[in-house]
Amino acid sequence: xxxxxxxxxxxxxxxxxxxxxxxxxxxxxxxxxxxxxxxxxxxxxxxxxxxxxxxxxxxxxxxxxxxxxxxxxxxxxxxxxxxxxxxxxxxxxxxxxxxxxxxxxxxxxxxxxxxxxxxxxxxxxxxxxxxxxxxxxxxxxxxxxxxxxxxxxxxxxxxxxxxxxxxxxxxxxxxxxxxxxx
Amino acid sequence: xxxxxxxxxxxxxxxxxxxxxxxxxxxxxxxxxxxxxxxxxxxxxxxxxxxxxxxxxxxxxxxxxxxxxxxxxxxxxxxxxxxxxxxxxxxxxxxxxxxxxxxxxxxxxxxxxxxxxxxxxxxxxxxxxxxxxxxxxxxxxxxxxxxxxxxxxxxxxxxxxxxxxxxxxxxxxxxxxxxxxxxxxxxxxxxxxxxxxxxxxxxxxxxxxxxxxxxxxxxxxxxxxxxxxxxxxxxxxxxxxxxxxxxxxxxxxxxxxxxxxxxxxxxxxxxxxxxxxxxxxxxxxxxxxxxxxxxxxxxxxxxxxxxxxxxxxx
Numbered sequence: 001x002x003x004x005x006x007x008x009x010x011x012x013x014x015x016x017x018x019x020x021x022x023x024x025x026x027x028x029x030x031x032x033x034x035x036x037x038x039x040x041x042x043x044x045x046x047x048x049x050x051x052x053x054x055x056x057x058x059x060x061x062x063x064x065x066x067x068x069x070x071x072x073x074x075x076x077x078x079x080x081x082x083x084x085x086x087x088x089x090x091x092x093x094x095x096x097x098x099x100x101x102x103x104x105x106x107x108x109x110x111x112x113x114x115x116x117x118x119x120x121x122x123x124x125x126x127x128x129x130x131x132x133x134x135x136x137x138x139x140x141x142x143x144x145x146x147x148x149x150x151x152x153x154x155x156x157x158x159x160x161x162x163x164x165x166x167x168x169x170x171x172x173x174x175x176x177x178x179x180x181x182x
Numbered sequence: 183x184x185x186x187x188x189x190x191x192x193x194x195x196x197x198x199x200x201x202x203x204x205x206x207x208x209x210x211x212x213x214x215x216x217x218x219x220x221x222x223x224x225x226x227x228x229x230x231x232x233x234x235x236x237x238x239x240x241x242x243x244x245x246x247x248x249x250x251x252x253x254x255x256x257x258x259x260x261x262x263x264x265x266x267x268x269x270x271x272x273x274x275x276x277x278x279x280x281x282x283x284x285x286x287x288x289x290x291x292x293x294x295x296x297x298x299x300x301x302x303x304x305x306x307x308x309x310x311x312x313x314x315x316x317x318x319x320x321x322x323x324x325x326x327x328x329x330x331x332x333x334x335x336x337x338x339x340x341x342x343x344x345x346x347x348x349x350x351x352x353x354x355x356x357x358x359x360x361x362x363x364x365x366x367x368x369x370x371x372x373x374x375x376x377x378x379x380x381x382x383x384x385x386x387x388x389x390x391x392x393x394x395x396x397x398x399x400x401x402x403x404x405x406x407x408x409x410x411x412x413x414x415x416x417x418x419x420x421x422x423x424x425x426x427x428x429x430x431x432x433x434x435x436x437x438x439x440x441x442x443x444x445x446x447x448x449x450x451x452x453x454x455x456x457x458x459x460x461x462x463x464x465x466x467x468x469x470x471x472x473x474x475x476x477x478x479x480x481x482x483x484x485x486x487x488x489x490x491x492x493x494x495x496x
Contacts, residue, residue, distance in 0.1 A: 027306055031253075034299070054288035062295025063325065066302070070321045073306050073314065134285070134345060 006046050007112060013039040014104055021097045024085045026072045030065060037061040051134055189270075189280045196269060200414040205231045207413070207454050214458045235406075243402040246308070253307035258400065258407035260300035265414040268293045272421050273348045275431045275438040287345045290422070291332055294377055298324045301379075301396045304408070308399040316395025319385050319465060326472045327376035327383075330369050333480035337366035337487045338426050351430035360427040365483045367427045369476060374423070376472075378415030381457035385465055420449035 013036050020032035041056035075081070091098075141149055205220065205228065212219030220227040245254055271286040273279040283289070298321055305317020339345055341362055342353040350359075360367050376383040385395075392398075397408045424430060424445040431438035433445075463471070 025250075027250075027253075031303075050283065050285050051288070054285050054292050057292035058288065058295055062292060062298070062328075066295070066298050066321060066325060069299075069302055069306075070318070070325075073302065073317065076306070 002046060006043065007108075009039050009042045009046070010108055010111075013043070014101065014108060017104075018098075018101050021094050021101070024082055026081070026085065027069060027076060030069050030072060033068075034061050034065045037065065049132060051132065051137060188278060192269065192274070192278075192280060193266065196266065196414065196417065197410070199417060200410045201231050201235070202228075203413045203417065203450060204234070204409070206450070207457075210451065210454050211458050214455065238403060238406045241402040243404065246310075246399050248309045249399060250307035250309065253303045254399075255404070257300045257303040257307060258404045258411070260303070261297055261411035262407050262414070264293050264297035264300065265411050265418055268418045269421070271347055272418075272425060273351055273430060274421075274442050278439065279348065282346065282348055285345045286347045287335055287339060287350075291328070291335070294331065295324075295328055300411075304400070305396040308396070310399055312393045312398045313396050315392045316398070319392075320379060320396060323376055323379065323383065323385060323468060323472075326469060327373045327476075330472065330476045330480045331373035331377060333477075333484055334366045334369035334373060335426070337363045337483055340484075340487050340491050347425055347430075351425060351432065354429040355432060358427060358429045363427065363483070363487065365479065366487070367423070369480050369483065370426070371423065372476065374419040375453070375456065376468075378412060378419055380412070380416060380453055382460040382462050383468065384462060385468060416450055416453050417446065420446045420453065423449050 016032045016035040016039065020029045020036060023029040023032060037056060037060045041053045041061070044050075044053040044056055208230075209219045209221075209227065220230040223229040223233050245251055268290060270280040271282070271289055273282075301320045301324075302317045305313045305315075305320070308314070338350060338359055341359055342350040344350060344353070353359075379385070397405055400408060421442070424442060428445050431442040433441035436444075
């Protein structure tokens with residue numbers, strides 16, 4: 001049962017990843033990417049790490065991809081941008097992604113047809129591994145890795161300040177040009 | 183037997199409740215506005231919903247030729263699915279809960295963040311300016327208010343020491359969390375209202391500015407799904423407030439399920455009162471309110487809760 005779900009999820013992940021590369025409509029491509037994220041989160045869940053699964057959805061599918069789609073939605077011009085995208089898309093530009101994806105496909109085929117018994121064992125071992133609780137993650141984060149948490153917080157803060165600085169500058173320049181126009 | 187029976191009953195009851203809360207809202211709203219409301223069909227106008235259903239089903243299910251067809255059809259489904267999925271983790275009474283797992287609150291946050299897609303995709307796929315504007319507003323509003331929703335919830339998690347909702351309910355057997363978390367409750371209430379974009383935070387469908395926002399192009403049952411989805415959202419947020427801050431199904435004398443229903447009904451009525459009482463803010467006011475006032479407040483709430491918990495409760 002679990003193996004079937006895992007193999008289905010892996011297939012969905014790979015197919016949606018491929019479609020994300022090949023789709024001409026940017027919004028569709030991003031949606032395929034969202035499907036990939038959701039499928040990966042399900043794989044985390046199957047492996048017994050429900051916390052990582054939840055974070056995968058909240059952070060990637062829920063926040064980052066929403067922002068991506070938000071921006072592309074604003075810049076999307078319907079047929080015009082579709083045509084532009086078709087014009088820009090060549091097989092040669094996406095060859096690396098295709099190669100990587102096809103390697104993964106080969107692996108999937110290998111798991112499916114050539115070595116079923118070993119993979120079954122692997123999955124059940126992953127199931128037996130004790131699930132990591134949020135408390136343990138928190139203790140690790142604020143114990144041995146507290147410096148990393150502080151550094152990442154500083155990075156985020158600096159990014160925030162940069163964003164505010166850039167947007168403020170742009171606004172003041174705009175006002176100046178408007179004034180000069182008057 | 184009971185494995186699939188409980189979820190099925192809950193699903194059917196929720197769908198019926200979602201439909202009939204439209205009637206409730208119209209009646210109660212008109213009561214507060216000195217009108218009569220729908221009172222013709224059946225006793226107290228109760229069958230008005232059935233009449234509306236028949237009307238909505240027999241209308242033409244039209245997909246605009248300029249729309250992105252697949253997305254246009256999928257997006258109303260997403261909102262229904264996500265809202266109904268949210269009910270899976272709510273403990274209605276001891277033993278009446280569809281799914282119980284450790285990270286239920288995180289699951290809830292994931293669900294609420296995914297429901298943004300339905301509105302964004304509806305706005306995008308409609309290929310119309312008003313729908314797009316509405317979708318833009320929603321995306322910005324929901325992303326910003328999700329932050330405080332999460333932060334306000336963390337106060338409850340700190341107090342209960344657990345992410346699972348049944349543990350949170352049990353932790354409130356002596357004192358409701360509203361006593362410890364009044365600020366967190368207010369923050370969650372505001373964030374929840376914004377999350378389900380009910381009035382006064384219904385800017386995505388502000389009819390005076392952008393026609394009907396993201397569902398301008400929708401008709402028939404697809405519109406109905408957005409409509410019922412909104413009311414299901416109201417029920418979901420009300421039951422969450424009950425579970426997280428008002429002791430869930432716990433209460434004296436009356437059976438647990440009845441307590442849960444009573445508390446939830448109170449908050450549903452409160453949401454309707456909010457719609458009747460408070461005017462809609464401007465869009466920039468909404469965003470400034472969220473980032474300038476609610477973000478510092480929710481961080482402060484988290485800080486104080488954590489400090490007090492460490493100092494007094496060990």
